[in-house]
Amino acid sequence: MKFNSFCAGDTENGEVYRLREGLGLVGYVQTSIDRLLNYLGPGLGPSPDGKARMEWTIQFADGMVVSIYDWKSSGPIEEVEIWNIAGEGIKVLERVREVLNLQGTAVQIWPK
Numbered sequence: 001m002k003f004n005s006f007c008a009g010d011t012e013n014g015e016v017y018r019l020r021e022g023l024g025l026v027g028y029v030q031t032s033i034d035r036l037l038n039y040l041g042p043g044l045g046p047s048p049d050g051k052a053r054m055e056w057t058i059q060f061a062d063g064m065v066v067s068i069y070d071w072k073s074s075g076p077i078e079e080v081e082i083w084n085i086a087g088e089g090i091k092v093l094e095r096v097r098e099v100l101n102l103q104g105t106a107v108q109i110w111p112k
Helices: 015-020 033-040 091-099
Strands: 003-005 024-030 055-060 065-069 082-087 107-109
Touching: 015 055, 015 065, 024 091, 033 055, 065 091, 082 091, 091 107
Parallel strands: none
Antiparallel strands: 003 055, 024 082, 024 107, 055 065, 065 082
């Protein structure tokens, strides 16, 4: 599955933030930051508003966009196990499952 995972250097012109406009919370993924870093790369780092300490924005070849992030979590980022998934509808959940090579209930629809 082809996709582009944006990194911190991609935020300078604001393109990645425009891509995320209109995305809403659709579910959660239970995984480690190590898995996210391994499959998605370094990510964007903290959100501009400080509510997420780490986030990834991904755009698939067909234009679908998904954002994965911790939301107001506390404690070490390495201990975060539940990550929010934002997108345009629940169809992004299956894409997240595929990209992260996850099985079963690791990806769940909102509300949990």
